[in-house]
Amino acid sequence: MSPANQKSILTELKHKLIAINPLKLLEGSQKELNLNLSKFPKLLEKSFPDISKAYRDVDFDFHIVNQIIASHFYHQGLFDLGDCLINEAGEPEAAAQRSHFLELHQILEAMRIKNIEPALKWVSTNREKLVQNGSNLELKLHQLQFVEILKRGNRADALSYAKTHLVFFASSHLKEFQKLIVCIIWIGKLESCPHSELFTPIHWEKLTEELTRDFCNFICQSLQSPLSVAIVAGIEGLPTLLKLANVMAAKKQEWQALKQLPVPVELGKEFQFHSIFVCPVSRDQGSEENPPMLLPCLHVLCKQSIMKLSKGSSRAFKCPYCPAEASAVQCRQLYF
């Protein structure tokens, strides 16, 4: 091929490429894409506020947070995860509650397959305290087991179980005992038994719940892990806090420097654990040293406010709400 030919072919190629203009084509196809790519974050920002605005820069001790999380995992029965976290984060002290929760979950797993042995073991170890607290867990456990035996239809088994285990409750829980014994007669035709409500499977669920509650009580833990309560409360309360932060920013007030929330955050009923008294005059929380006191006019102030109003002596003072007069001695402590 002659050089002239080569040159003309290459020039033709060059012109063709200019005609196609691939770069311009690329640009064109991007226009709509770019539009959408920039629209989406704007939409997001409108409907999904920045939650870090409600965050105040307080020092978070992550060691404590790690311990709380590990304890949460153990509470939920996720022992592998808890161990993994403790390993990775290097927090050996967090394993304190592990053995208790392990016991609980072993009991619960057994209950799931209708095996009450581990539960019985725990109940009998702590029998005294349970009975003191008025719990009849032991009877209920035996009751459930007995019901299963009745369902299986073997009269001899039922009788022997009653003799070995139920007889202890004959004196303390006579009525329940009688009910159970009567059921033996109906073996084989349990549907017509007058106490058929004993045979519904829901009793297993209920007893498991009660057992969990009592067990947690025993090891001084709440039924729900503290972490989940706090997080769920946070999710519920965050919108209010965000609003508050926005309002304060508009008024040029310092959200970061806030020591106390100016308004309470309303949460659902499940977050009401015990009442807290806040004095309307001093806005202090009620405490052992500064309890709420009931005035004769039926208004309630904290002790320190009353002391301040009566100037420490037995002089009469005016209730800040109604014009009734009262003296410090007439005020009685209120117990919530």
Added chain:
Amino acid sequence: MEMDSLPNGNSTTTSTTAPSTAPPSKLTQLTESLKLEHQFLRVPFEHYKKTIRANIRAVEKEVSSVISAVNDSVDSDISNDDAVQRLTSLVSRLQGLKRKMEEERRTENLQAERCCARIDHLESPDAENLTGWANMRLKRILVDYMLRMSYYDTGLKLAESSNMLDLVDIDMYLEAKKVIDALQNMEIAPALAWCAENKSRLKKLKSKFEFQLRLQEYVELVRAENHMGAIAYARKYLAPWAAMHTKEMQQVFATVAFKGIPECSVYKAFFEPKQWDYLVEQFKQEFCRLYGMNPEPLLNIFLQAGLSSLKTPYPLLVNLLTSLPLCLSLPLSHTQPVLFDTICVTVVKYFRTENERRCFLSLSRMISYILWWQITSKTESKEK
């Protein structure tokens, strides 16, 4: 007195249809809380956007390079064989580009699917799976915390066990891990590579992270007593930042002279090993900014909000109680629990929520009992 027969002074509508599995208020509450999920939707999107933009740039670069190669061949004097060779290589380059773009397209689609999966997840809670969904959310928050704290094993385990790999951004954190590990090993190269990769966006955010990295490299040269190297480095890499960071530049140049002197604490700080930790923190911050992640772990934000909210459950209620209207200031001898309750019923009409009503009533019952005891003990003492 029946609690349920309380007149509801304000509402005119009767109660709505019975809830299916969970009370409707719980579902609406959860729907409200979906507003807090900015990071959840933003991060995969930013990742997707980054991939798209990078691919477009790659295509543009390659295509324009091919075009200019063609133009070169036209203008230059080359033999037949050379020309054929060049064109053949250009063709194979374009074919390679086509294959690569097909692959990238698949990646982009996966990323777009992930964005959609997240939106679907937010739309998925209904009356039946409320608790399950809420549990999932708690786990997501925990995984976010683990990954930020570099507890990768635990985070991965939790995500896998709950089958939620699509809902967490593990791959992003692993990308960051490379840089973080290197920085902790006093290696700057991966961090600089990351800066180069995200140059335009970091510039838009006015980030000075690259400058801080260059600064550290300079300090290391000074530490190694390679003064000529340090100066050459500064000329090449620090000078472009001089306008923005004059103060730091001046400080740093002084270190060459004052390195050995312990009293110069200002300059000493540059040589502390803590500087590397500082760089790690800066990287984490810039990383979060770039991808639309919250600067704090979600866990901290929600935990703080929760603890603040829990501390103030119902002082509002007690305030209301203590500011009861004047009708309560009856003479003491006439006060009996029944009358007190009746008064409470009328006051309760003004309470807004069912919760407040119930709490007020139980509280008022307690108070009425105390009062009754108070009164009877007083009358007893009077009789004595």
